[in-house]
Amino acid sequence: MDKLNLVAVLVVALFTAIAFGVDLKTGKLPNWLTMPALGLGVLFHSVVNGWGGLQHSLLGAVVGFALLLVLLLIGGGGGGDVKFMAALGAWFGPILVVLVFISSAVLALIITIFLVVGKMMFRARTDKPDASAGGDSAKEKLDIARQTLPYGVPVCLASWIFLLLRLVILLKTPLENG
Template identity: 30%
Template sequence: MTNLAIILILLISIITDLRNRKVLNIVTLPAILIALIYHTVITGFEGFAFSSLGFLVGLGLLFIPFILGGIGAGDVKLLAAVGAWKGTMFVLYTGVFAGVIGGIIALLILLKRKQLGSTLKNMVFSFVFLKGNKGSLQLPADTHNPVSIPYAVPIALGALAAYLVGGNL
């Protein structure tokens, strides 16, 4: 049941994120609530604790990037939903894999656009002089399209990788 729920949630979120650049509340919020209810009914307080801790860890993993403006709220809620369904260890694995996969995607996009050098230079400058742009990458002024990734894709691929390596299934 939990695997089927996660597959449906992630597939719907990938489609909406790729099409509209949004992970919908109508998907994530009921997913979180149903996961909490499901685990509570199945195993009582232990299930509630399992689901709640997974939710909180999923929420916490992307909360700081969200506050810094580097990721959308829908992505945060999507990872929290994964945690609510699959628990703490699974969502930790998912978050780590999603971060690596998202970084690789961003690197490939920057390489394709020939913006890797200028982006790295701006990141080093921002770090050395503690000058930031609310957490986002500062690209050259002549850049017409900012680098943006539909992060439901790395989250789904991260969940798949966590499943394949046995992240507390």
């Protein structure tokens, strides 16, 4: 069973690595990536754990979908983010996908703060005062703050934290038993 868990960790790590790169480059998470990952997650858990695995995986997908659907409906994120979280839910199950969601929100906040502060500091160092412009306007500062980070990036980072913890547990277990 540990070999199968290792396979799951590696598949999700690959899926999230591709999602990270695609989302960072394009700002979108395409169906060609999210939908097969969702199907594979459900199939994997169904084959490995039978009916209970199917239920666990589907519940995780529904929870992941619902979490991001709420954000989509209030104007945050996109449809690809919703399907991405559903796919992660299919692999992680309902509890872990909620933990990834919460962790990713915290990471998104931290990263956004660093990006905004960094951009403001960089602009302060590189902008030469223009007598006619009168310095940075409030609108320019607001535009800097509105620049967004693709949501898949912090979700991938949060997922990797949990995958790394799972990998440590998987690799530690045989050493303790041997």
